[in-house]
Amino acid sequence: MSPEQVRAARNWLAWTQAELATRAKVGLSTVKDYEGGKRTPIANNLEAIQRALEKGGMRFTADSVSGPIAKQ
Numbered sequence: 001m002s003p004e005q006v007r008a009a010r011n012w013l014a015w016t017q018a019e020l021a022t023r024a025k026v027g028l029s030t031v032k033d034y035e036g037g038k039r040t041p042i043a044n045n046l047e048a049i050q051r052a053l054e055k056g057g058m059r060f061t062a063d064s065v066s067g068p069i070a071k072q
Contacts, residue, residue, distance in 0.1 A: 001050050005065040007035045009058040012067040024052035 010020050017035065021028040026045045033039045040046070050060065059066045 001046065001060050001065075003035050003037055005060060006031075006049060006053070009053045009056075009060075009065045009067070010035075012058065012065075013053070013056045015056070020049065020052060023055070024048040 006020075010017070015023070017031045018028055021031045024031070024045070026041065026048055030041045030045050031049065034041050034046075034049070041049070054060070057067060
């Protein structure tokens, strides 16, 4: 999961960086620094970010991210 995928998924869900950090139970600086390409979080923090986004309905593949399908 790349920083660009995280940013895209977060924007798709209309979450702020602070909201993602809260939902993933990681520091806001972790989200900001990763999305900004400043550093890669430790494995368990990166996994927590991915789990939070997936719980929001996002799906990740090696090179893309897709959002939840609207319920009709």
